[in-house]
Amino acid sequence: MYTYAYPHPAVTTDVVVFTLRDQELKLLLIKRGGDPYKGKWALPGGFVQMDEDLDSSARRELAEETGVSGVYLEQLYTFGAVNRDPRERVITVAYYALIPSDKLQLRAATDAEAVGWFGIDELPRLAFDHRDIVRLAHQRLVAKLDYSTIAFQFMPMEFTLSELQAVYQTILQEPVDKRNFRKWILALEGIEETGEERRDGAHRPAMLYRVKHPNKVEIIK
Amino acid sequence: MYTYAYPHPAVTTDVVVFTLRDQELKLLLIKRGGDPYKGKWALPGGFVQMDEDLDSSARRELAEETGVSGVYLEQLYTFGAVNRDPRERVITVAYYALIPSDKLQLRAATDAEAVGWFGIDELPRLAFDHRDIVRLAHQRLVAKLDYSTIAFQFMPMEFTLSELQAVYQTILQEPVDKRNFRKWILALEGIEETGEERRDGAHRPAMLYRVKHPNKVEIIK
DNA sequence: TTGACATGGTGTAAAGAGTACACTATGTTG
């Protein structure tokens, strides 16, 4: 038992995990095994341990649910409405993470929990205020496409310009002009040719590119 | 006494309170009366009550220290390094607030606390990780000048274009071209002429303007 | 072997946004 002279809220981290699959922006949800909201889908997350800081907590949750580490993770916003959790006062520090499609490999669902990927436009009803968290994360992601190199975080080691363009189109949900896109993206100088090309299907092979600094997200302009 | 099955961190809100005075960007600091960091300057802030949400907590702290309410307040970032407070685990949700110079009127310092305004470039050593919080808030403010109408939050009911320009120059710490500034700021359509003019000193009087929607900060472009 | 197919790759012109820059207007005060 832990006792305090004043009441303390519980603090959790929740993570909005984005990935791209089948030309769709998807996010990871977990079906809750216990009350409250038993059986409802929710964001992965959990209580912050006393010996870990907030980023570490989010990273740990992420690793536990997806098995991935070393991916892009950014603090989003802190949600603290008084009654957002019916059990006790819970304040959650929300994060969002981007996972390149090739790193994707869900853990075998451990306890009786179900885990699933859902298209951003096909979300089920979510527990708590998680719908708000998702909305904000999505907004932030879309905004950051424009003024940062965050989209590179979705790319595998090697990729073609068409694939990169498809990433932008999928997230923005609108077509992008091919020539202007290439001019723009190359001018950023964030990617470089590998020298290799990829041949697949009955058509001209595509040059392969790689991200110059895969661990940095730069602010543009 | 309050007891829990698992340890809970304490949660506070801290507020970086900005204002403009004497052509300088200033912020409000409080001299700590007790340990830890007794006698050191720190951001106003305090523990989140169990019956108030995070914004309310920040707003309450702000009102208690400055007597102002109804000003612009935005969540900045949540700081949760394990040892940022030597007493116990304390996670702080940082906010920043902008106060128009005319609303400024410090409360009479209540308890033996000293309260003061400091130029952003003349800050004393701060308690905890408050220096980091201030740095981030300042960054955010400067960034938002460019892509939002946040600067209007510093303006009194009526003001001249020269005064508004001075606000930008003070925060950016660089001169702004008068003609381009006027063209730009008017094109935003966020302000309108009052029809009055202000005469002061031995020179041509200036048109007065007001903010059209004083309670909205719009994202530009 | 060759033609159909599918995707890759490329440039230019026009519009719009941003920047640099200097003089006249109009009030007050001595």
Added chain:
DNA sequence: CAACATAGTGTACTCTTTACACCATGTCAA
């Protein structure tokens, strides 16, 4: 009424963004 101080105004140039269409090059099937 002249000196002064700040208010107010426009244009030309550069840079950025946008719109837009055709040739290149590989595979595969007839």
